[in-house]
Amino acid sequence: MSEQETIDFGYQQVPKSEKKNKVAEVFHSVANKYDVMNDLMSFGIHRLWKRFTIELSAARPGHKILDIAGGTGDLASAFANIVGDQGNVVLADINGSMLEVGRERMVDRGHTSNVDYIQANAEELPFPDNYFNCITIAFGLRNVTDKQKALESMFRVLKPGGRLLVLEFSKPTSQLLSKVYDEYSFKALPLMGKLVTDDADSYKYLAESIRMHPDQETLKAMMQKAGFDPVTYHNMTGGIVALHRGIKL
Amino acid sequence: MRTLKLAGIAAIETLVNQALKYDPVSKKRLENLQGQVFGFHFQQPDLDVYLMIETQQLRLMGQWDGDTQAEVSGLMKDFIQLASAEDKTQALMEFGLQVQGSTQSLSVLQSVMSSLNIDWEAAIADVTGDVPGHLIADGIRFLASSAQSIIGNLDRSSRNFIKEESGLFAHPVQAEEFSKKVADVRFQSDRLQARINKLKQQMEAIQQ
Numbered sequence: 001m002s003e004q005e006t007i008d009f010g011y012q013q014v015p016k017s018e019k020k021n022k023v024a025e026v027f028h029s030v031a032n033k034y035d036v037m038n039d040l041m042s043f044g045i046h047r048l049w050k051r052f053t054i055e056l057s058a059a060r061p062g063h064k065i066l067d068i069a070g071g072t073g074d075l076a077s078a079f080a081n082i083v084g085d086q087g088n089v090v091l092a093d094i095n096g097s098m099l100e101v102g103r104e105r106m107v108d109r110g111h112t113s114n115v116d117y118i119q120a121n122a123e124e125l126p127f128p129d130n131y132f133n134c135i136t137i138a139f140g141l142r143n144v145t146d147k148q149k150a151l152e153s154m155f156r157v158l159k160p161g162g163r164l165l166v167l168e169f170s171k172p173t174s175q176l177l178s179k180v181y182d183e184y185s186f187k188a189l190p191l192m193g194k195l196v197t198d199d200a201d202s203y204k205y206l207a208e209s210i211r212m213h214p215d216q217e218t219l220k221a222m223m224q225k226a227g228f229d230p231v232t233y234h235n236m237t238g239g240i241v242a243l244h245r246g247i248k249l
Numbered sequence: 250m251r252t253l254k255l256a257g258i259a260a261i262e263t264l265v266n267q268a269l270k271y272d273p274v275s276k277k278r279l280e281n282l283q284g285q286v287f288g289f290h291f292q293q294p295d296l297d298v299y300l301m302i303e304t305q306q307l308r309l310m311g312q313w314d315g316d317t318q319a320e321v322s323g324l325m326k327d328f329i330q331l332a333s334a335e336d337k338t339q340a341l342m343e344f345g346l347q348v349q350g351s352t353q354s355l356s357v358l359q360s361v362m363s364s365l366n367i368d369w370e371a372a373i374a375d376v377t378g379d380v381p382g383h384l385i386a387d388g389i390r391f392l393a394s395s396a397q398s399i400i401g402n403l404d405r406s407s408r409n410f411i412k413e414e415s416g417l418f419a420h421p422v423q424a425e426e427f428s429k430k431v432a433d434v435r436f437q438s439d440r441l442q443a444r445i446n447k448l449k450q451q452m453e454a455i456q457q
């Protein structure tokens with residue numbers, strides 16, 4: 001027993017075999033607070049941004065819909081209500097813990113029969129060609145390493161006539177708003193993150209990753225390069241967030 | 250301000266769904282309409298609202314990028330006048346709401362909505378402010394209470410198809426303009442109230 005190999009886990013040493021579980025536990029606790037943080041950080045406006053995404057989805061009963069990087073399943077839940085028993089919603093995320101919380105939330109909301117949960121990387125979607133009527137990725141593309149590859153993968157699994165909706169932080173259209181927003185995201189966000197999840201660094205990462213994300217026109221060009229045509233976008237809340245829509249002809 | 254309008258619509262949706270939650274009979278009746286989308290187009294002030302019937306609830310939307318089961322449009326003031334008219338059939342001829350699509354589904358929807366115990370006036374007042382809330386609520390109440398008679402009296406040949414007049418609806422709702430009008434009305438009524446108060450004080454001063 002004493003011979004068991006140990007490894008660092010924060011400042012502690014834990015048996016190597018347990019680290020995976022410990023890490024999962026951490027993610028689990030962050031995942032659980034994820035919804036609260038979302039509301040707090042956006043003053044609840046993320047719900048409205050998501051509503052707009054649904055409005056542009058043209059989702060109908062019987063449709064197959066993929067919510068990739070779906071996290072706790074806000075969009076997937078709305079889609080499950082729309083597609084009905086004949087349809088199917090896939091809630092997919094690269095992170096197993098996030099997916100598990102997503103599943104719990106979905107069951108809490110009363111969804112059981114028409115939702116599948118799949119651990120998947122947006123860059124290599126494990127679905128057949130021409131499969132989904134609609135794909136959504138909300139606040140997820142930013143975290144993907146090879147975004148172009150992910151867009152191409154989404155293009156492949158969409159049916160002809162299907163649409164991709166990318167909801168993501170973008171570039172504020174006014175300089176003043178941009179300044180206020182910078183102050184907010186670089187100072188207030190990490191502070192809130194620290195208070196609620198005791199994890200300021202993750203939220204510092206969030207603010208930084210938002211700045212690194214391609215702006216409206218760049219993302220549009222990337223979607224076109226992946227094959228989407230036409231590609232349009234709508235700025236929301238002064239361009240802090242943009243919703244891009246690409247159709248696969 | 251897209252988000253402003255979305256917020257208002259979300260608030261009304263919550264209210265309707267709460268009412269539905271405690272009314273299993275109405276919920277059951279909506280099952281037949283599952284998946285259908287209805288469009289309502291108010292004009293002056295302009296407001297488009299789409300209603301989608303989901304499995305267990307309704308979804309209200311500010312825009313919709315797909316087919317609809319039926320669409321109804323009309324001037325807000327006509328909705329209001331119709332609401333207070335004694336003889337709705339007569340009034341209808343004068344004010345004319347335009348209906349397109351499946352009147353049958355619309356009539357089921359109408360009867361469910363009017364059976365729900367919702368104070369539309371209060372609900373909309375919460376969203377838009379007292380004055381227009383009152384006006385819009387009249388319009389909605391009218392829709393719920395008398396869509397049946399509209400539908401019953403529609404002569405197929407005289408139906409006005411919205412799409413034929415699509416110029417009217419070509420552009421998305423100017424929610425900003427709408428809320429500005431709301432603010433204007435409120436501002437004016439506040440000023441009026443202030444003037445009344447001032448006059449009252451002057452009268453009291455004179456009487457003393």
Ligand SMILES: C[S@@+](CC[C@H](N)C(=O)[O-])C[C@H]1O[C@@H](n2cnc3c(N)ncnc32)[C@H](O)[C@@H]1O
Nearest residue numbers: 069070071093094095098121122138139140143
């Ligand atoms: C900020 S959350 C967004 C969750 C949810 N869509 C929402 O809007 O609330 C980002 C999610 O993207 C997931 N993610 C990051 N990289 C990914 C990838 N390459 N493929 C799939 N999901 C990914 C993360 O695990 C996380 O759950």
